[in-house]
Amino acid sequence: xxxxxxxxxxxxxxxxxxxxxxxxxxxxxxxxxxxxxxxxxxxxxxxxxxxxxxxxxxxxxxxxxxxxxxxxxxxxxxxxxxxxxxxxxxxxxxxxxxxxxxxxxxxxxxxxxxxxxxxxxxxxxxxxxxxxxxxxxxxxxxxxxxxxxxxxxxxxxxxxxxxxxxxxxxxxxxxxxxxxxxxxxxxxxxxxxxxxxxxxxxxxxxxxxxxxxxxxxxxxxxxxxxxxxxxxxxxxxxxxxxxxxxxxxxxxxxxxxxxxxxxxxxxxxxxxxxxxxxxxxxxxxxxxxxxxxxxxxxxxxxxxxxxxxxxxxxxxxxxxxxxxxxxxxxxxxxxxxxxxxxxx
Ligand code: ZN
Ligand code: ZN
Ligand code: ZN
Numbered sequence: 001x002x003x004x005x006x007x008x009x010x011x012x013x014x015x016x017x018x019x020x021x022x023x024x025x026x027x028x029x030x031x032x033x034x035x036x037x038x039x040x041x042x043x044x045x046x047x048x049x050x051x052x053x054x055x056x057x058x059x060x061x062x063x064x065x066x067x068x069x070x071x072x073x074x075x076x077x078x079x080x081x082x083x084x085x086x087x088x089x090x091x092x093x094x095x096x097x098x099x100x101x102x103x104x105x106x107x108x109x110x111x112x113x114x115x116x117x118x119x120x121x122x123x124x125x126x127x128x129x130x131x132x133x134x135x136x137x138x139x140x141x142x143x144x145x146x147x148x149x150x151x152x153x154x155x156x157x158x159x160x161x162x163x164x165x166x167x168x169x170x171x172x173x174x175x176x177x178x179x180x181x182x183x184x185x186x187x188x189x190x191x192x193x194x195x196x197x198x199x200x201x202x203x204x205x206x207x208x209x210x211x212x213x214x215x216x217x218x219x220x221x222x223x224x225x226x227x228x229x230x231x232x233x234x235x236x237x238x239x240x241x242x243x244x245x246x247x248x249x250x251x252x253x254x255x256x257x258x259x260x261x262x263x264x265x266x267x268x269x270x271x272x273x274x275x276x277x278x279x280x281x282x283x284x285x286x287x288x289x290x291x292x293x294x295x296x297x298x299x300x301x302x303x304x305x306x307x308x309x310x311x312x313x314x315x316x317x318x319x320x321x322x323x324x325x326x327x328x329x330x331x332x333x334x335x336x337x338x339x340x341x342x343x344x
Pocket of ligand 3: 233236261
């Protein structure tokens with residue numbers, strides 16, 4: 001496998017290198033020891049990583065060397081290589097040119113199945129990330145006032161995400177009123193009005209690389225009986241899906257539990273995305289909680305459960321928790337209340 005900077009390198013080697021045009025590549029042969037290839041100017045950074053202390057040899061290349069030929073020379077008998085799912089296309093193509101008879105496949109075929117099953121340490125890391133984003137949601141009601149724009153609220157939330165211990169703010173969705181009908185709306189200059197439901201979906205990355213992701217829906221004043229009824233159905237759908245989590249249950253079954261409940265209340269057509277995604281060193285990774293994914297849940301899998309409804313031109317709602325599959329049920333990592341939080 002040929003692993004370049006990104007979550008797979010961080011997962012395998014603890015080396016958080018920045019993806020740049022110069023080639024950094026962990027070469028993992030089928031037999032024998034791995035070797036890390038780095039540009040000469042990054043030797044010091046590589047030597048400070050856990051890889052070096054684990055005794056992985058570091059090979060450097062100079063500015064006028066061909067790093068692709070160097071990588072190829074380390075696996076002279078390879079017939080197939082797994083290339084990092086996040087490897088830049090230009091590097092994939094240059095490796096192909098340097099190893100013309102070698103078949104390339106996604107390394108993710110192997111790595112995603114490893115990364116999907118979280119260790120005890122990883123579960124703790126995701127628990128810390130969940131607590132950090134809970135602490136942000138706890139302060140969101142204070143930011144929602146009539147006359148403020150989504151963008152102003154979003155800027156405040158971004159600062160709180162960092163204050164809560166994340167090293168980066170990865171996304172901030174503040175979707176008020178009709179903007180809530182677009183699941184990936186970010187922020188706009190729309191001014192918050194009385195009666196608006198407001199979907200707030202936020203996340204960041206912690207210093208150890210693990211990600212947070214949590215959605216709560218707020219309302220500025222009373223959003224009216226039709227919305228309140230739909231929200232109650234959604235809350236029940238999210239709870240039913242969560243209660244369905246246990247080892248052996250296919251991923252798609254969790255989606256079915258949420259979807260069927262919304263459908264039975266006439267909201268199925270408004271639930272326009274899958275129920276969830278795995279989370280770890282990336283916000284979106286395997287396993288996906290989607291129809292067609294028959295993969296059985298296993299203890300240690302961690303994913304979101306985030307059903308929603310989206311009515312074009314009117315409003316939207318989503319409730320999202322990060323959930324771990326435990327030995328006999330769901331372990332919900334986010335602790336914030338899931339009820340509609342009415343402000344003002
Ligand atoms: Zn989210
Ligand atoms: Zn999510
Ligand atoms: Zn019901």
